[in-house]
Amino acid sequence: MPTDESHVQAAVTCAKKLKVQLRVRSGGHDYEGASYASEMEDPFVIVDMAKLRMVTVNIEDSSAWVQAGATIGELYYRISVESKVHGYPAGLCTSLGVGGHITGGAYGPLMRKYGLGADNAIDVRMVDVNGQVLDRKSMGEDLFWAIRGGGGGNFGIILSWKIQLVPVPEKVTVFTVAKTLEQGLNKILYKWQQVADKIDENLFIRVIIQNSKTPKGDKTVIGLFQGLYLGRADQLVKVMQRDFPELGMQKKDASEVSWIESVLYIANYPSGTKPEILLEAKPSFINYFKAKSDYVRTPIPESGLDGLWKRFMEDESAALMIWTPYGGMMSKIPESQTPFPHRNGTIYMIQYVASWMDGKTSESRHMEWVRKLYNYMTSYVSMFPREAYVNYRDLDLGMSEDGGASFIQASAWGSMYYKDNFNRLVKIKTKFDPENFFRHEQSIPPLPVMENKENIDLETCDVQAVDISPNPGRSDPMYIVYSRKLSTA
Known part of the structure; x- marks a missing residue:
């Protein structure tokens, strides 16, 4: 249970050196327990972010920094203390951990007006596979895109999010x-x-x-x-x-009611419950x-x-x-x-x-x-693919028992969670975590990238390949290859 950002960096560095897998939990709401349990045989360590829960609200620029271990209820409460006319569009269940919640999208009752929690995340601090702390500028827009809805446990460990607050009526x-x-x-x-x-x-x-x-x-x-x-x-x-x-x-x-009272109402707290109950950060039932x-x-x-x-x-x-x-x-x-x-x-x-x-x-x-x-x-319901919400993880959709799923295997659930965006997520994973350090039963897999791909004639060689780049057929392609026989042009 790290109490400082440097502890998270040390955990990643040591786990890589010792070849021990990490599981990362912020609120513990993973529907299949993949943030704190494993179907895999490898030993693993849980990095529990529960003691990193600081919330700093800045009403002047309508923003807040919130650490990954804080619950969404704590965030809502801290916003309400500073302002009666600001809110944040995220979940209805107040015991959700902010870190993982936003990585999956984060929908709630304000989404029809303002979109998702991930749509209103404007910066981040994250420990990457090399144990470095990155923000939006240093990680680049591709990785920042991936972590805002690309699912938890895929690209790094979220330390904190900077979020954009939204206006709400006083009543x-x-x-x-x-x-x-x-x-x-x-x-x-x-x-x-x-x-x-x-x-x-x-x-x-x-x-x-x-x-x-x-x-x-x-x-x-x-x-x-x-x-x-x-x-x-x-x-x-x-x-x-x-x-x-x-x-x-x-x-x-x-x-x-006030906006913070509406949070309590939708979370099914009894009438008259004080907002301070959100600081207890507990689920209403187990x-x-x-x-x-x-x-x-x-x-x-x-x-x-x-x-x-x-x-x-x-x-x-x-x-x-x-x-x-x-x-x-x-x-x-x-x-x-x-x-x-x-x-x-x-x-x-x-x-x-x-x-x-x-x-x-x-x-x-x-x-x-x-x-x-x-x-x-x-x-x-939706077809081709039949869609699913990644924060409602469902291992019935398929899983990798060793975390080393192939592109084809992972696309079974990846296309349902992310549709066409799955291809781009795979490309980003391959670039930033090519050895698949951050993995779980339904993680985004990296691909072995073909070297000197400009010298391979995919029309004439004995190969089955699919361009999985975000813009197939255009510049900077990336291929997944299904056979070993290659002839060069």
């Missing part, structure tokens, strides 16, 4: 409206899919879907439509009546779970929803889905601006969660259920 409005199947959830949810990404970009409405019971005790499904509006309640009601009247949201359903993710580009028809509910109610435990709307600023930022590619054309993201409390006893049953539900959704 925002939050609400939750519940609808069951008997109250027309199917039709309301179908309409939500039509408007969620197109509605006023100041409005974020996610849907939390879970099993429930009717007053008679029968099984049903309930959807909690939870919203944050960057404005007052009167204006929110007008927007909802104009664009989403099917929900039946009324002013009595809404509460006007359980066993398996999660998966999807992106939806075409509304799921009501018939598809009917089939979903039948399968959803097969699990008696805490089965859960969260539908998170995109659109707004997320549609305006090009897919290639950061490694996070899920931009224009995405209506919403789905997170599937099966959770349980009794350890291994019922694990297989819950794991099987969430996988079956995921398989059912295949025809309703």
